[in-house]
Amino acid sequence: MLPPPVTADAYRRLEMEPPRLNPAQQDVVAMLGAAKSDRPEFDPDLRHRLRAQLEAGVADAVATVAPDDPIWVSKHRLREVHGCEAKYRADEVFVVSAANARGIVAHKAIELSINLTGDHDPLELVDEAIARLEHSDQRGEQWVAEWLRTCSEIEQAEVKAEANDRLVKFLDCWPPLNPKWRPAPESKLYVDLCDGRIVLAGKVDLALGRAEGNRAGKVLVDLKTGRAHASHREDLRFYALIEALRLGVPPRRLATHYLDSGRLDPEEVTVDLLDAAVARTIDGVLAMVDLDDPDRVLVKKPGPPCRWCPLADTCAEGQEWLTDESRAY
Numbered sequence: 181m182l183p184p185p186v187t188a189d190a191y192r193r194l195e196m197e198p199p200r201l202n203p204a205q206q207d208v209v210a211m212l213g214a215a216k217s218d219r220p221e222f223d224p225d226l227r228h229r230l231r232a233q234l235e236a237g238v239a240d241a242v243a244t245v246a247p248d249d250p251i252w253v254s255k256h257r258l259r260e261v262h263g264c265e266a267k268y269r270a271d272e273v274f275v276v277s278a279a280n281a282r283g284i285v286a287h288k289a290i291e292l293s294i295n296l297t298g299d300h301d302p303l304e305l306v307d308e309a310i311a312r313l314e315h316s317d318q319r320g321e322q323w324v325a326e327w328l329r330t331c332s333e334i335e336q337a338e339v340k341a342e343a344n345d346r347l348v349k350f351l352d353c354w355p356p357l358n359p360k361w362r363p364a365p366e367s368k369l370y371v372d373l374c375d376g377r378i379v380l381a382g383k384v385d386l387a388l389g390r391a392e393g394n395r396a397g398k399v400l401v402d403l404k405t406g407r408a409h410a411s412h413r414e415d416l417r418f419y420a421l422i423e424a425l426r427l428g429v430p431p432r433r434l435a436t437h438y439l440d441s442g443r444l445d446p447e448e449v450t451v452d453l454l455d456a457a458v459a460r461t462i463d464g465v466l467a468m469v470d471l472d473d474p475d476r477v478l479v480k481k482p483g484p485p486c487r488w489c490p491l492a493d494t495c496a497e498g499q500e501w502l503t504d505e506s507r508a509y
Contacts, residue, residue, distance in 0.1 A: 204442045205355040211435060211446050212361070212388060212399060219432050221394045226451070227428040230421065230458055235374050237462035241469045247376035251468060254381055255415040258464040261471065264481040267489045269471060275490065276327055282339040284324050285309050286346035287385065290403070291365040293347060294357055294386075302347045306340055346405060349439040361388045371425045378465060382419050389432075396432035396449065398423070404438050412436045413447060414460065420449050421457040430454060 201209065245251060260268040288309035293300065313321060314328045328336065357363040363386065370381040386401040400419050404412060416434035424430035435446040447453070470476060482501035492498045 201355050202352070204353040207442075207444055208354055208437075211433070211444055214432065216392075216395065216397075219395050219397055220449075222396060222424075222429055222451070224394055224428060226430075226454075227425055230454060231373065231425055233455075233458050234425075234462060237458075238378065238465045239374060241466050242374050242377045245374075245377040250372065250377050250379045251465060252379050252381055253461065253465060253468070255418050257468065258418060258461065259411050259414065261464050261467045262460070263485060264483070264489070265467075265471060265476075265478040266480045266491055266495065267485060269478065270490045274323075276323055278331070278335055278339055281324050281327050281331075282342040282346075284321070285313060285328075285339055286343040287366060287403075288313055289343055289347045290350050290385075293351065294363050294365050302344050302351065303340075306344045306347060309343065310336070310340065346403075346439055349442075350403065353437065353439065353442050357388075362390055363388055369419060369422045369426060371422055380418075380422050380425070380461070382422055384419055387431075391427060391429035394429055396429050398431040399433045399435060400431045401434075402436045404436055405440050406438070407441075408436070408438060408443070408445060413445070414457075416447070417453055417457040418461065421454055421461065424454055 242251065257268075260271055285306065286309075289302070289305045292305045292308055293302075296305075310328060314325055316322070316325045328339075331339075364384075365386050367384040367387040368382070369384060370379055372379045384400050385403045388399045388401065389397040391397050400416055400423070402412065402416055402419075413434070413436065416436060420430050420434055430449045433446055433448055435444055437444055471478075480495065480497045482495075482497045486492055486495070486498040486501050489495070489498060492502065
């Protein structure tokens with residue numbers, strides 16, 4: 181469904197003067213704008229009910245987990261554990277790559293573009309992102325700091341070019357972000373459950389707005405390259421669940437923005453959506469516990485992820501899927 185055309189009223193709701201925006205930027209404004217009367221209210225006991233459901237669903241499975249070594253549940257781990265179990269186990273060993281590095285550099289450059297005032301050249305922002313990441317000691321960034329310091333000049337140039345491409349596409353599609361929208365790029369979220377035996381964690385590419393009382397007002401945005409996939413909505417639903425547990429009020433809307441195509445995929449947050457995220461999270465945690473058993477026979481599910489699976493060369497099922505000439509790449 182196409183978003184409604186942007187009107188002067190839409191800009192006034194966002195406390196923004198109508199600038200000269202291209203159609204893609206107008207779509208973003210139309211997706212963000214919502215009068216207070218159109219924003220849903222949620223039961224103040226919702227967070228307690230969601231937490232109780234989650235903890236009851238996994239309590240027995242995590243009873244022996246030590247709180248000082250909890251099960252970390254991220255959108256990536258949930259996505260993988262609901263897919264091919266063999267790939268999930270193989271991916272538990274993190275492999276440093278240029279592909280991972282360019283994603284982090286691009287997100288850091290986008291973060292700088294949002295928070296810095298004035299007009300900055302995209303390549304200037306990418307260079308600054310690389311410089312900052314090279315000296316980062318934040319958890320989850322030490323590896324990319326080491327990679328950037330030790331990679332070849334050609335590898336860094338390739339990462340710089342791809343990060344610049346993503347930043348330019350973001351700037352093409354997004355209007356200037358009014359500070360009153362409370363933009364928060366790379367917003368970290370987490371909650372712990374079962375006395376610290378489980379941690380639900382995530383990092384939202386961009387959060388906008390805020391809740392007022394029990395009325396939802398926040399929008400969570402994930403920025404993606406490539407084509408749409410059903411798991412992308414599941415990723416954001418997981419983030420909505422964490423936000424509801426953390427704050428007591430979920431976001432009002434989720435949106436995946438595909439930078440290559442300029443396409444927005446918005447979704448309204450409802451209680452049913454949160455209940456579905458609870459069920460998926462419980463199933464994922466139970467599967468993670470089961471997969472800790474080294475003797476478990478792994479279920480293989482060949483599909484598109486076979487293309488980047490570390491087991492692809494030795495997996496018969498994966499090879500069969502990859503060599504099927506009927507599939508279009």
